[in-house]
Amino acid sequence: MKINKEQNGQTLTVTVDGRIDTLTSPKLEAELKSSLEGITELIFDFTKVDYVSSAGLRVLLNAQKTMDTKGEMVITGCSEDLIDVFEITGFADILTIK
């Protein structure tokens, strides 16, 4: 998994390339932990993500909880397979998917 971060003022765009699974999600979590200070808009670009397991959902849930206290979080570029996982877990209701 590759992670690219781009900050523009208080907006952080995180582009992920690869799988967000049990082995890779700790890396994403660590990247987020070190980057969210002062951020009010967090945008994930998941155009190149084709796989999210429950380990990835946990990271997204934690990011959503953090951003709920200070701004907003948006996920873009989701494939139908990804939206499937978000829907069956009810995550589609708590995440903003564009």
Next chain:
Amino acid sequence: MKSIVVSADINNLDRVIEFVTEALEGSECPVRIRRQIEISVEEVFVNIAKYAYPPKEGDATITYEVTAEGVIRIAFTDKGMPYDPLAKPDPDITAPAKDRPIGGLGVYITKKNMDKMWYEYVDGQNILTMEKSIRG
């Protein structure tokens, strides 16, 4: 039927997924179903790695077969403490973000992804079996 034995360690995850998806090579299994199977294999194997043996170590055996009807049947066997993951109530998937339970999601996704799942405890072994049609 094919099988592998690996130590129940999350670092063997990719190996286990590769082993099972070999079954789908050359089949007409749609990508969507393949992903659902991969995620399910991850969720079950990771649960075994995290909870079956620690703090000790142990093995997990993964077997699969594809029936003439195009159904893949995958079984996970471990000799860890008896545990039926299917006995757990489903997580509340309607709670707001701040109250969302973190546990139980993996098993829930697996139940939704697969057509059938069942658990047995036989001769000191946990056996979790799941099935899914790979013909879309």
